[in-house]
Amino acid sequence: MGADRGGNGVRGRRPVRVMVYAGCGALLLAGCASMPDNGDLRGVESTPRQDSQVRVYAMPPHPGASAAEIVQGFLEALTSDDAKYETAGKYLTDGARKAWDPYHSTTVLADAPNPVPSEAKDGSRDVAFRLSGSKVAKVDVRHAYEPDAGQYSGSVHLTRLKSNKQWRIDSLPQGVLMGTSDFQRNYVSVNKYFYASNGTSGSGRPLRTVADPVYVRAQVDPMTQIVRALLKGPTSWLDPVVRSSFPSGTELKNSDVSLAPDDRNRVTVPLNDKADRVGLPKCRQMAAQLLLTLQDLTPTGVDEVEFQKSDGTQLCVLNKSQAEGVASHGTGEHPGYQYFIDHEQRLVRMPRENSDKKPEPVPGALGEGGKKLRAAAVSRDEGTAAGVSADGRNLYVGSLVSGGSLGEPVVQSQGRTADDRLTTPSWDARGDLWVADRDPKNPRLLLLQKGAGEPIVVGASQLDGRIEAVRVAADGVRIALIVEKDGKSSLQIGRIQRSGPDDPRGAFVFDPRSVAPQLEEVTAMSWAGDSRLVVVGSEKGAVQQMRYVQVDGSTPLGTSPSALANVKEIAASEDEQLPLVAHSETDGIVRLSAGEQWQKVVQDGTAPVYPG
Structure with missing residues (x-):
């Protein structure tokens, strides 16, 4: 359950969990694993993450097991690969086994639960154990993961059976309880x-x-x-x-x-x-x-x-x-280019995989340098782009065709400083354009249908703070936001809901949830798959880091991107095979392909984006 289980926790003889490689089957065959024929059975603590072929089987309670051993054996059995929790059920009374629903939920703690016995009189037929730990997450009956925090407190009650004088659990919380390392070994995200x-x-x-x-x-x-x-x-x-x-x-x-x-x-x-x-x-x-x-x-x-x-x-x-x-x-589109703002403050592009070819200005007004830009977004079909002026005040939309013109800005901010004006925009799967105005006097999340017309103010009353960055998912129903409040910035995912026939222009962001709660300062983020984002930020008192997070707040398996100093912006594609592109104050525009190190593209460049 947890290699660091200690304190006032239960110690002594405990039931063993047996690890077997799947290729050896369910039986303990020669060369796979063996059991000692004498001596004490020693319990296996919280299991470090094992190879995917390792199977873990729990042992049932042995005759004469103490109440402490019953509790410990039950907790160990919860982390085994017993399909229907039948072994865990052997630690319960008949009534408790019928009432207990192991599929109700899975509570994940930072470390294995620490069982502490309550005082009981000598010879008593009843005893209780308190279970405690720091909550990390909960998986509900529909298998959905949700980050959690605070202290967990639960209890199990045991009684000595009249029939055979054996200790068994007769009252316990619903669901399953385990530490993080056991959860990572037992569960897979799909x-x-x-x-x-x-x-x-x-x-x-x-x-x-x-x-x-x-x-x-x-x-x-x-x-x-x-x-x-x-x-x-x-x-x-x-x-x-x-x-x-x-x-x-x-x-x-x-x-x-x-x-x-x-x-x-x-x-x-x-x-x-x-x-x-x-x-x-x-x-x-x-x-x-x-x-x-x-x-x-x-x-x-x-x-x-x-x-x-x-x-x-x-x-x-x-x-x-x-x-x-x-x-x-999502849209089914496969980007042909990566984009960024060059030293002349134009929108330029480079082939998505050919790192040897030099970036070139995009066709049309946004690449001709007539308007100096600080940020841009390219539609998912790569036929249209939106650019934010260098001072952050104006948003322009233009076609990516030679000779195309911009016309008047489609959105204007009245914020006093550049940091109080427009964010980098984002295109959704319907071809609509999203942008946030950070004007403290009139903060708004705006939507322009097909990138044109009168901006629609998106309802986002459940957001607590000012929007600093906006990225809409390729599926068009989820939106990633960096939200700042009281000097701290968080990454939140909201659900986009459109109005019905009576109000076809309306749009709302509902139920925003934090998906990287351990980060106090989120600097940049981008969608990096169907349900994954790459995020740049730092924990309290720690240095900047780059990591992947799932939209449910869990951490996906695999390695994080290699370290990169002073990252200001990050761009990824929903196609996970394409390279990451970043803007580092130290190295300029850099690119990271799978299995390689960061490679410099140009020293002078900012605001990298993929279509979207």
């Missing part, structure tokens, strides 16, 4: 995919999808877990802005179904009768949702999905290439 409901794609174009990250148990049939989670629908935070193509009530046909690819890398999914009457177009949308969801669960992804009706006959089949015509990640 994106479920749903369709954006705040707009439709054009005729013949794939539907836009939205990633909904959830956590499932990594070694307990994760494919079946994530399919069941997909069928239940989106997490509650995302639900208002997405839709699922699966009919309400659709589930796997049987509770004991276990899904896995066959030798053709096809996954066959038997559904209940709620899906029996689904037509082919809708069934293809269902299959595209599932193929996107399963893409990261195997080394090569899943090539094909087949749905079966409740009677076992085929409902539809869809492969990966066919799915690309049904559903896309």
Whole structure:
């Protein structure tokens, strides 16, 4: 549970957790692991992150185990790969086992829970243990992760059974409790995919999808877990802005179904009768949702999905290439260039992957130097750009074609200083333009439909502070914001909701949530995948750092970008294969490709962006 468990915690003989490599199967075979035939069983503390093939099995309570050993053994069993928590249930009385729901939630603590016994009279048949620790996060019944803070306090109560004089737990909190290291070993983050409901794609174009990250148990049939989670629908935070193509009530046909690819890398999914009457177009949308969801669960992804009706006959089949015509990640656009502002304060571009080619001014007025710029944003189809004037006061929009003109600014700020004026703008998947005006007398989040017309003031009453940066996700339903209050800046994700037919121009940002709460000063951020951002900031009293964060506030697996000094701005693409681009006060415009170090592009340049 936690290598640093100590203090007043329980010590002594404890049940052991057995680690087995998956290739050796569930039995302890020669060469895989062995059990001592004499001596004490020593408990395994919180397990450092293991290879993905390591399986952990808990041992049941041994006869005559003390109350302390029962509590410790139960906590250890919660962190094992026991599919239905059957071993953990052996530490409970019959009544407690029936009442306990391990799937209710998972509470994650910084370290393993520390059980402390309450005072009990000698010979007593009842004893309680208090569980405590520092909260990190909670995973709810829909597998959604949410950061948490403060102190956790819970308790378990034990009684000595009359039948055999053995100690068992008869009262306990619902759900599962474990430390961070055990959570990282036990759980894996997977994106479920749903369709954006705040707009439709054009005729013949794939539907836009939205990633909904959830956590499932990594070694307990994760494919079946994530399919069941997909069928239940989106997490509650995302639900208002997405839709699922699966009919309400659709589930796997049987509770004991276990899904896995066959030798053709096809996954066959038997559904209940709620899906029996689904037509082919809708069934293809269902299959595209599932193929996107399963893409990261195997080394090569899943090539094909087949749905079966409740009677076992085929409902539809869809492969990966066919799915690309049904559903896309975000806009489905693949950027051709990276952009930044050069030393002449023009918008310039460079090929997204060719680091040898020198940057060149973009076609049109924003690249001709007629208006000096401090920041810019390029539409996702790379046909239009928006530029903020050098003093931050004016926002211009122009086409990226030779000879194009700008006209009058589409937005003007009345802020007294450049830092109190316009932020870098951002284009969404519908071709609308977003920008924040930081004027202290009139702070506003603004939206221009198709980058033109009268700016719409976006409702954002739930935001507490002034917006310092804006980036809209490719899916068009989530917005990342840097919000400043009382000298501290935080990274928040909000949900974009559009008005209905009676007010088609309205837009609102709801339920903003902090996704990097440990950072006190966030300097820059950018979307870096379907559900991931790259953020530059610092913790209290610490130096600047660069890291990836998930939209649910969790930390994705893998390494952080290599260190870079004095970063002012960062740009990433939703295509995770493309390089990061940054503006460093020390090194200018630099680029980081996978597996390489930061490479300088130009010394004099600022405000790097990808389309979006």
